[in-house]
Amino acid sequence: TKRAPWDGIKKEEIIYFKNSGEPVIAEARVARVMQFQFKNIGEVRKVVKKYGKQIALVNRNPKTWDSLPRYAVLIWLKRAEAVKPFNIDKTGFGSAAAWLTAKNFKKV
Numbered sequence: 001t002k003r004a005p006w007d008g009i010k011k012e013e014i015i016y017f018k019n020s021g022e023p024v025i026a027e028a029r030v031a032r033v034m035q036f037q038f039k040n041i042g043e044v045r046k047v048v049k050k051y052g053k054q055i056a057l058v059n060r061n062p063k064t065w066d067s068l069p070r071y072a073v074l075i076w077l078k079r080a081e082a083v084k085p086f087n088i089d090k091t092g093f094g095s096a097a098a099w100l101t102a103k104n105f106k107k108v
Helices: 041-051
Strands: 014-018 024-037 071-086
Touching (some): 014 071
Antiparallel strands (some): 024 071
């Protein structure tokens, strides 16, 4: 589905990283973003052929997957580094939200 970060992440923005149930521990800047909306297996194969090794796909044969993706977001990062751990409040984003997008992250 078109869920975050679809249309919600841009070049030069900062991404923060955390493990589930733990504080934020790292950040990186977005170097490049590409979005794909697949109509058929041929389009999936083309992206897998070009980027599959870079994104560490173990099985690069879409024919053997349980289902084909309809959408994909590829994000290139730069300047990844550890940060002083800090907590965030995910209230209002959904309990299982893997991605949060906010205009001012200091308010989260």
